[in-house]
Amino acid sequence: MSPTPSSRSLSSRARSTRARWAVPVVAVAVVGGAVGLRPLVASAEGTDLPDVTVAELLEQVSQAESTPVSGTVVYTARLGLPSVPVAEMSGADPTALLGGSSTLRVWTDGVDRSRIALLGAVSEYSVVRDGADAWTYSSTSGEAVHYTLDEAGRARYEQMRVMAEEGTLPTLDPAAVPTALPDDVAGRLPAELAARIDAELAAGPGVTGELPTPQEAARAALRIGEAYSTFTMGEQKTVAGRQAYEVVVTPKDDATLVDRVVVDVDGSTFVPLRVQVWSTQDATAPALELGFTDVSYATPGEAVLTFSPPSGTQVREVVVPTQEEPSTADGTLPTPRDATVTGEGWSGVVELQGVDVAALVAGDPTALLDPSSQLTIGSETAQDLIQQFRPTDEEGQVGLELDAATLYDTLTTPVEGGRLLSSALVSVLVTDDGRVLVGAVPADTLRALA
Amino acid sequence: MSPADVAVPPAPPAGPAHRPLLPDAPAIRGAFLRLLRSELRLVLGRRRNQALLVGLSLVPLILGLVVRLTQDSALQGQGPGFIGEVTGNGLFLVVAALFVCLPFLLPLCIAIASGDAVAGEAQTGTLRYLLVVPVSRSRLLLVKAVGALVFAASCVAAIAVVAAVTGAALFGVRPLTLLSGDTVPLSDGALRVAGVALYVGLSFIGLVAVGLFFSTLTEVPVAAMAATVVVPVVSTVLDSLPQLDAIHPVLLTHHWFDFAEFLRVQVGWDVLAGGLALQAGWAVVFGSLAWARFTTADITS
Numbered sequence: 001m002s003p004t005p006s007s008r009s010l011s012s013r014a015r016s017t018r019a020r021w022a023v024p025v026v027a028v029a030v031v032g033g034a035v036g037l038r039p040l041v042a043s044a045e046g047t048d049l050p051d052v053t054v055a056e057l058l059e060q061v062s063q064a065e066s067t068p069v070s071g072t073v074v075y076t077a078r079l080g081l082p083s084v085p086v087a088e089m090s091g092a093d094p095t096a097l098l099g100g101s102s103t104l105r106v107w108t109d110g111v112d113r114s115r116i117a118l119l120g121a122v123s124e125y126s127v128v129r130d131g132a133d134a135w136t137y138s139s140t141s142g143e144a145v146h147y148t149l150d151e152a153g154r155a156r157y158e159q160m161r162v163m164a165e166e167g168t169l170p171t172l173d174p175a176a177v178p179t180a181l182p183d184d185v186a187g188r189l190p191a192e193l194a195a196r197i198d199a200e201l202a203a204g205p206g207v208t209g210e211l212p213t214p215q216e217a218a219r220a221a222l223r224i225g226e227a228y229s230t231f232t233m234g235e236q237k238t239v240a241g242r243q244a245y246e247v248v249v250t251p252k253d254d255a256t257l258v259d260r261v262v263v264d265v266d267g268s269t270f271v272p273l274r275v276q277v278w279s280t281q282d283a284t285a286p287a288l289e290l291g292f293t294d295v296s297y298a299t300p301g302e303a304v305l306t307f308s309p310p311s312g313t314q315v316r317e318v319v320v321p322t323q324e325e326p327s328t329a330d331g332t333l334p335t336p337r338d339a340t341v342t343g344e345g346w347s348g349v350v351e352l353q354g355v356d357v358a359a360l361v362a363g364d365p366t367a368l369l370d371p372s373s374q375l376t377i378g379s380e381t382a383q384d385l386i387q388q389f390r391p392t393d394e395e396g397q398v399g400l401e402l403d404a405a406t407l408y409d410t411l412t413t414p415v416e417g418g419r420l421l422s423s424a425l426v427s428v429l430v431t432d433d434g435r436v437l438v439g440a441v442p443a444d445t446l447r448a449l450a
Numbered sequence: 451m452s453p454a455d456v457a458v459p460p461a462p463p464a465g466p467a468h469r470p471l472l473p474d475a476p477a478i479r480g481a482f483l484r485l486l487r488s489e490l491r492l493v494l495g496r497r498r499n500q501a502l503l504v505g506l507s508l509v510p511l512i513l514g515l516v517v518r519l520t521q522d523s524a525l526q527g528q529g530p531g532f533i534g535e536v537t538g539n540g541l542f543l544v545v546a547a548l549f550v551c552l553p554f555l556l557p558l559c560i561a562i563a564s565g566d567a568v569a570g571e572a573q574t575g576t577l578r579y580l581l582v583v584p585v586s587r588s589r590l591l592l593v594k595a596v597g598a599l600v601f602a603a604s605c606v607a608a609i610a611v612v613a614a615v616t617g618a619a620l621f622g623v624r625p626l627t628l629l630s631g632d633t634v635p636l637s638d639g640a641l642r643v644a645g646v647a648l649y650v651g652l653s654f655i656g657l658v659a660v661g662l663f664f665s666t667l668t669e670v671p672v673a674a675m676a677a678t679v680v681v682p683v684v685s686t687v688l689d690s691l692p693q694l695d696a697i698h699p700v701l702l703t704h705h706w707f708d709f710a711e712f713l714r715v716q717v718g719w720d721v722l723a724g725g726l727a728l729q730a731g732w733a734v735v736f737g738s739l740a741w742a743r744f745t746t747a748d749i750t751s
Binding site: 016017020021023024026027028030031034035072100101105107115117119121122123124126135137139142144294301303304307308309310311312313 | 534535538549627629630631632633692695699700707709710713714715716718720727731734735737738739741742745746
């Protein structure tokens with residue numbers, strides 16, 4: 001309510017005008033301030049956790065494995081891959097993880113039930129694991145896939161579950177615990193280090209039949225990891241609103257594309273909250289980042305951890321065959337047949353032989369099922385027009401359908417003797433003679449090997 | 451007219467039509483409510499606004515009929531968003547219709563009403579008569595804001611109600627399948643769809659404030675409407691540029707499609723609260739700008 005003009009002097013009116021325009025200025029400042037105060041994913045403020053060593057921290061982490069966790073995770077990939085534009089339009093789809101930023105919701109009871117939902121704008125891709133069953137569901141295609149173990153696997157799973165409930169899980173066979181470094185690993189290490197690790201392993205579990213404790217396991221992992229990398233404690237951070245320790249793993253080897261791996265671990269629950277992988281190609285931002293933006297340690301509700309496919313949905317049943325016991329007795333990781341490893345540690349290159357990638361991607365059944373690939377328009381002219389405006393790649397192929405073949409063509413570039421996928425962290429070379437070389441090394445290294 | 455003009459002493463009246471700084475009438479109790487009632491009657495009784503509401507209600511009707519007629523043909527299941535789901539559950543027609551109207555049609559209609567709120571009165575020369583009503587300018591602006599908000603709510607409600615009725619009649623309603631693939635009972639599903647409509651309605655608070663501000667700047671309503679429509683369009687364009695992700699969280703349209711939270715197995719209330727907080731921020735900034743402009747402006751028509 002303003003007074004009549006006659007009742008106020010010129011200066012008071014000017015003052016009143018100024019005062020009134022000051023209100024929006026203050027409003028902008030307040031709103032701007034509120035925006036600026038939004039909690040960041042990570043900050044270095046207000047951390048006062050007691051100092052720990054890397055070994056102590058790893059020990060705590062390995063003990064904390066069965067913590068129920070739920071929260072929102074933001075995943076960002078800056079791999080330098082060619083962008084796949086259709087991913088944005090087609091809704092939540094795992095191919096979105098190749099580049100850009102994605103939001104996921106994660107729930108786990110810490111044992112054997114979990115749900116991960118990849119959120120898209122008005123779409124969702126869910127992966128639910130409920131004991132021995134697993135489901136994936138895509139809201140975009142409306143397809144549910146049910147993964148089950150085969151009979152033998154199911155029986156074994158059930159047996160393990162009952163034993164876990166009764167607390168009679170078999171103790172680790174002491175013969176399977178390595179008491180010395182496998183020769184192929186030992187041969188590549190400096191003699192002094194190998195001898196030290198050997199000594200530690202021999203002293204390892206000690207009493208025959210005793211279970212190695214998480215502490216022992218953590219120390220062993222650290223010792224073996226230290227052969228190729230340097231572990232250091234970074235500055236403490238606040239991640240997802242929790243005070244966290246930071247471990248920086250730096251490869252000792254500079255032939256690899258990985259510059260360092262940074263892991264932030266909750267200082268009170270010892271759940272890893274954020275992992276960053278930095279590439280040597282980009283010092284300003286991590287090539288891969290996966291971290292909670294908010295996290296809660298309450299047990300997730302029953303509704304979240306169970307899944308039953310919606311009625312009327314086509315359910316594809318996939319039976320996962322029971323794999324042979326991985327041969328961990330000799331301490332090496334099981335490698336697929338026909339695979340050879342060149343190099344060691346971070347810069348190791350895996351070479352697979354006899355893989356016909358072209359047939360694999362060309363035979364992709366989704367290319368035939370996708371209704372949009374057979375889109376027909378009533379009039380012929382319209383059909384021509386649509387074909388004309390469809391994005392095509394340099395080989396004249398229609399780039400609109402995101403089947404495996406198109407994806408393969410988009411992501412790889414033709415090079416002499418094959419096709420090459422090169423990203424900030426990993427390079428893949430598919431040669432025309434059916435070999436696939438994969439490694440965290442620059443593309444030129446792969447080409448030299450091939 | 452700039453606010454600086456206000457400081458200039460009133461020039462001698464050039465004629466009966468030109469009376470700078472018309473004195474505001476003293477406030478009288480009850481006048482505010484009477485003014486509000488008459489404003490709502492005006493907004494909802496206006497032929498143009500009624501035509502907009504009818505046009506918006508046609509969207510779910512046409513959408514439902516098209517999906518129904520093509521459901522057994524080769525064209526089934528094609529189209530954006532939830533259109534494929536509609537055949538299975540009429541409740542989805544509400545979500546599909548709002549999804550289709552949200553990017554452009556709804557902002558257009560709401561921009562027309564809010565951009566017209568003050569500028570329309572100025573153009574027809576009725577604004578100065580409104581100032582004679584024993585209600586302060588601040589309250590007059592509040593009445594205009596409420597009128598525009600009620601119209602925005604009516605637009606969303608028109609789509610939602612017509613879609614619910616059409617969907618139920620053409621496809622029937624059954625337990626709702628969420629984006630997460632889980633199925634919730636019908637009562638829960640209906641509540642979730644109502645939540646979608648409510649969130650979409652509340653998402654237009656910021657746009658109404660922007661429209662109201664532009665409306666106080668000009669006496670040409672079309673200019674205010676056009677300027678208001680441009681804001682969500684530009685905002686959507688900026689939101690699609692990954693290079694600008696630093697400013698994305700404050701864009702007017704950034705959280706509009708978060709209504710999808712209601713269709714997830716666990717509703718992300720913090721996400722919805724973030725979207726509403728953003729609207730509140732836009733409403734505070736542009737509401738206060740509109741207020742500063744309207745209470746200091748020299749109103750001559």
